[in-house]
Amino acid sequence: MTEFPALxxxxxxxxxGYSGGVDSxxxxxxxWRCAQASGTSLRAVHVHHGLQADADDWVLHxxxxxxxxxxxxxxxxxxxxxxxxxxxxGAARQARRAAFAAELRDGETLALAQHLxxxxxxxxxxxxxxxGVDGLAAMSAHSRLGExxxxxxxxxxxxxxxxxxxxxHALHWIEDPSNGDDHADRNFLRLQVLPxxxxxxxxxxxxxAGSATHCRQTxxxxxxxxxxxxxxxEVAPRVLSLQLLRQVSxxxxxxxxxxxxxxxxxxxxxxxxxxxxxxxxxxxxxxxxARVSWHDHAIQQWRDHAYLLPARLPALPxxxxxxxxxxxxxxxxxxxxxxxxxxxAFERPLQVRARVGGERIxxxxxxxxxxxxxxxxxxxxxxxRRAQLPLIFDGPQLLAAADVVIAAPxxxxxxxxxxxxxxxxxxx
Numbered sequence: 001m002t003e004f005p006a007l008x009x010x011x012x013x014x015x016x017g018y019s020g021g022v023d024s025x026x027x028x029x030x031x032w033r034c035a036q037a038s039g040t041s042l043r044a045v046h047v048h049h050g051l052q053a054d055a056d057d058w059v060l061h062x063x064x065x066x067x068x069x070x071x072x073x074x075x076x077x078x079x080x081x082x083x084x085x086x087x088x089x090g091a092a093r094q095a096r097r098a099a100f101a102a103e104l105r106d107g108e109t110l111a112l113a114q115h116l117x118x119x120x121x122x123x124x125x126x127x128x129x130x131x132g133v134d135g136l137a138a139m140s141a142h143s144r145l146g147e148x149x150x151x152x153x154x155x156x157x158x159x160x161x162x163x164x165x166x167x168x169h170a171l172h173w174i175e176d177p178s179n180g181d182d183h184a185d186r187n188f189l190r191l192q193v194l195p196x197x198x199x200x201x202x203x204x205x206x207x208x209a210g211s212a213t214h215c216r217q218t219x220x221x222x223x224x225x226x227x228x229x230x231x232x233x234e235v236a237p238r239v240l241s242l243q244l245l246r247q248v249s250x251x252x253x254x255x256x257x258x259x260x261x262x263x264x265x266x267x268x269x270x271x272x273x274x275x276x277x278x279x280x281x282x283x284x285x286x287x288x289x290a291r292v293s294w295h296d297h298a299i300q301q302w303r304d305h306a307y308l309l310p311a312r313l314p315a316l317p318x319x320x321x322x323x324x325x326x327x328x329x330x331x332x333x334x335x336x337x338x339x340x341x342x343x344x345a346f347e348r349p350l351q352v353r354a355r356v357g358g359e360r361i362x363x364x365x366x367x368x369x370x371x372x373x374x375x376x377x378x379x380x381x382x383x384x385r386r387a388q389l390p391l392i393f394d395g396p397q398l399l400a401a402a403d404v405v406i407a408a409p410x411x412x413x414x415x416x417x418x419x420x421x422x423x424x425x426x427x428x
Contacts (some may be wrong), residue, residue, distance in 0.1 A: 014110075112151070133222070297311055307382065315387040354391070
């Protein structure tokens with residue numbers, strides 16, 4: 001018999017995901033006792049999926065149980081989308097996580113009730129889907145939900161220990177009738193596969209969970225190596241050197257690309273898109289502009305570098321123009337900004353408008369003007385950035401293409417006033 005963990009001191013407020021089932025009921029009761037001993041605040045959140053006829057009764061049960069212990073309860077109603085390709089179980093899980101993230105307050109830790117048997121099921125599910133070491137690592141006791149900490153304090157406890165605790169403390173919980181339906185993959189493993197495995201190997205769940213732990217330890221080591229390599233490969237924010245990336249093994253390149261996009265807040269690379277990236281970007285010639293897209297992001301190859309971009313980069317409308325005196329930053333219609341640093345204003349308002357082609361500019365130290373197109377090529381400005389360039393004019397005279405190319409008159413004025421022109425493109 002596995003002993004239930006002793007009370008632990010809580011050093012931060014906790015929000016408990018509380019469904020009303022036995023697992024979350026045990027977690028809530030145990031953390032309530034921990035919070036009382038620590039003098040720490042504790043709240044609970046119940047997610048109403050609307051998928052069961054008794055869902056409203058479950059809310060009432062959770063409200064009564066929390067009220068009896070003086071626990072604040074938030075109820076979040078969610079709409080489970082059926083057309084996401086995740087299946088009902090996956091879509092409900094996604095909706096729950098979104099509800100938890102929306103409910104979490106600054107400084108709070110989210111506590112969830114997954115236990116050792118859940119870990120074994122997750123490991124098996126991912127193994128059957130052909131996951132690598134990252135997927136087989138399954139769940140961590142300490143992780144994050146967005147920017148907020150997520151804690152699974154019961155992850156090492158078998159479900160039998162939770163049931164013993166619930167009976168010992170005479171707890172009341174609800175039974176979800178869908179848990180008895182083995183149509184869902186996880187329920188099939190729980191109801192059919194794991195009981196059969198235990199007949200032959202009584203400690204099957206613990207062994208599978210142990211394998212998940214070994215995979216997680218390996219993943220952590222690989223993650224550290226990936227992070228060190230990205231520092232070497234990323235020549236600018238969101239820009240990887242393909243020349244350097246080609247020098248590592250394909251397996252390492254795949255890990256680096258996955259870590260790189262997630263590290264910049266993009267959705268994880270699907271396996272098919274990752275393979276497309278390896279097939280098309282890594283061997284691409286310098287004059288090609290291979291591109292792969294997924295969700296809201298894209299990786300664009302240009303001049304032997306890979307750029308992580310929004311899938312749809314905004315451009316300045318051709319007819320757009322504005323007057324700007326430099327006193328305040330100028331908001332651009334693509335979400336970008338022009339700013340004059342170090343001086344209060346220009347001597348007179350200047351005109352800012354989109355590039356239309358054919359412009360010429362007089363560079364410092366030159367006697368004749370040059371085609372702006374040629375100047376931008378020499379500056380190695382990516383094609384998608386050229387469509388976003390705000391041009392600054394004084395009457396018919398082109399003074400600057402953002403802060404990329406600056407004409408002689410404006411350069412002299414900026415130096416004389418100790419000022420600097422700064423452009424932040426939209427779409428980042």
